[in-house]
Amino acid sequence: MSHRVPRRQRSSIEPGQERLVYSDSTILHGQPPIFKTIAQLSLEENLQGSNSRPSANASASAAAATAAGPSQVATQHKFRSTKPRLLLMGLRRSGKSSISSVVFHKMPPTETLFLESTTRIQKDSIHSFMDFQIWDFPGQLEYLEPSFDLEEIFSTLGALVWVIDAQDDYHESVARLNRMILMxxxxYPNINIEVFIHxxxxxxxxYRSDTFQDIVQRISDELSDxxxxxxxxxxxxxxxxxxxxFEAFSKVIQKLIPQLSTLENLINILANNSGMEKTYLFDVLSKIYIASDTRPVDMACxxxxxxxxxxxxxxSELYSWDHPQRKLKGExxxxxxxxxxxxxxxxIHLMEMNKYLCLVSVIKNPDAKDKKGLIDMNCRIFQDALNEVFSRNWEQE
Incomplete structure (x- = not known):
């Protein structure tokens, strides 16, 4: 639960000597105070468009929080969200918001032409098989400025997705990306760095191949130096x-799934015993696949x-039995x-595993339709194993 924090005006504070403020509203609700540094307040208010005025008791709040000492800051870090975080960064008009809208909000690609330029950090929480966050950053910001709380941005394990517009002059974007990678x-060496040449x-x-090779070479040379x-x-x-x-985001998300190798082994066993040419475990919401068998990916498939x-x-939306005005005709x-x-x-065989995931397979055996009962039974066994791997009660969610 987020809390509005009184705005604290900066005074002559030496670097590293940041004061702490906390939210009075949390105490009114019987909750412990939420402590935030000046850099965090600057990040929240300047980048998220907060227009709140300074509170009259901000000085008293700062004094009380400072007396608490650094241990309170450590406590704050413990209560941070543990959801993996995808950071969409890049220059203006590179296509970050369009990617997020198409992949995670099912917006038709042609409608992205009418999207306005991002002026503040857009935070989306994706509730699916794995809860994670999408942070869309404005392209005009310089993320390495001292006013940014880098710990707040990069502390959660996840991925940095840097979007480069391949149709534009990408030299500035590559230079800023290199500075970001070095930092x-x-x-934060555990964060995955993904570059979308968009x-x-x-x-x-x-020309597409030449552009790809040029960008990779420029980044590699500077990192090597x-x-x-x-x-x-x-x-x-x-x-x-x-x-x-979708294929690119599938690869990005898979790196954040600790059970990936187990899922791939289970899918390989299922595919080999059911005569499946290729099998994908899809997230129904975004249509990215979180795992597949280890055979090469065929884009047409x-x-x-x-x-x-x-x-x-x-x-299913038209004919599903999950409707209040329909009577069930049996189990x-x-x-x-x-x-x-x-x-x-x-x-093409599809079977839902739960309300988030579905298994889609391509079977090229012409006799597959006569063995569908066996295929369904194998998929049900895989479904039980899948729910054990994630150890999550989907029905109670």
């Missing part, structure tokens, strides 16, 4: 007008499976299950 590697849909295949020979930086070619941005989820979701299966036979006799 993150020095103080808007490649408007580039020819040859700074002493980081093999910095953990990963690069993706992305566009909101195809499935490349991935796009087909992703589109099939949209079909099933739309049909109903809580999860949706569907399959379709394509023109080449291959099958």
């Amino acid at each position: 993150v590697q020095q103080y 808007k490649v849909d408007g580039l020819s295949e040859e 700074a002493g980081y020979e093999n910095a953990p930086v990963h690069y993706y070619l992305t566009s909101i007008y195809d499935y490349s941005v 991935y796009e087909m499976c992703s589109d099939y989820i949209d079909v099933i979701v739309d049909v 109903q299966m809580p999860e949706a299950e569907s399959h379709v036979i394509l023109h080449d006799k291959s099958m």
Whole structure:
């Protein structure tokens, strides 16, 4: 639960000697006070558009908080959100907000043309199989300024996603990214650094490849000069007008899942015993896949499976029995299950695992339709194993 903190005007304070203020409203609700540093207040008010005026008792609050000592600051860190955090950064008009809107809010790509430029930090909490946060940063900000509380931004384990507009002059973006990487590697080495070379849909295949190689080379050379020979930086070619941005975010999210290797092993066992050509475990909300078998990803297959989820979701909204005005005609299966036979006799098989995840498989065996009962039974066994891996009671959530 967030609390409004009285604004504290900065005085002549030496660097590192930040005073502490706390929220009086927390005490009125019987909760312990929330302590925040001057840098945190500056971050919240200047970047999130807070227009609150200084409180009359701000000085008294600061004095009381300062008397509490540094131990209170340590207590504050313990109560911070443990959700993984994805930080979307980059220059203005690079496409950060468009990516977030298309992937996590199902906005049609053509409607992103009307999005306004981000002027403050946009924080979205994504409630799915794994709760995480998306922070969309304004591009005009210089994140390494002393007024920023870097501990507040980077303390939570997650990923830094830097978006570069491949259709624009990217030299400034690359320079700022290099400064950011050097800082993150020095103080927060556990954060994954992901670079989206974005808007490649408007580039020819040859120019797209040249741009990708040039950006990678520029970043690698500067990091190498700074002493980081093999910095953990990963690069993706992305566009909101195809499935490349979903594929890229799938790879980003997978690195934040500690059970990934277990999930991949379970999917491999299922695929091998059911004759599945390719199997994906999708997040239904965003259509990014959190795990798959270890066979190479075929983008055409991935796009087909992703589109099939949209079909099933739309049909389920029309004909689902979960409706107050419909009477059940007997016992109903809580999860949706569907399959379709394509023109080449291959099958797309979908089965919901819970309200967040669904398993989508491509089976190219023409006899698969005669063995569907066996495939369904194997998927149910996988479903039980999946819920044990996450150790989460989905029905009670």
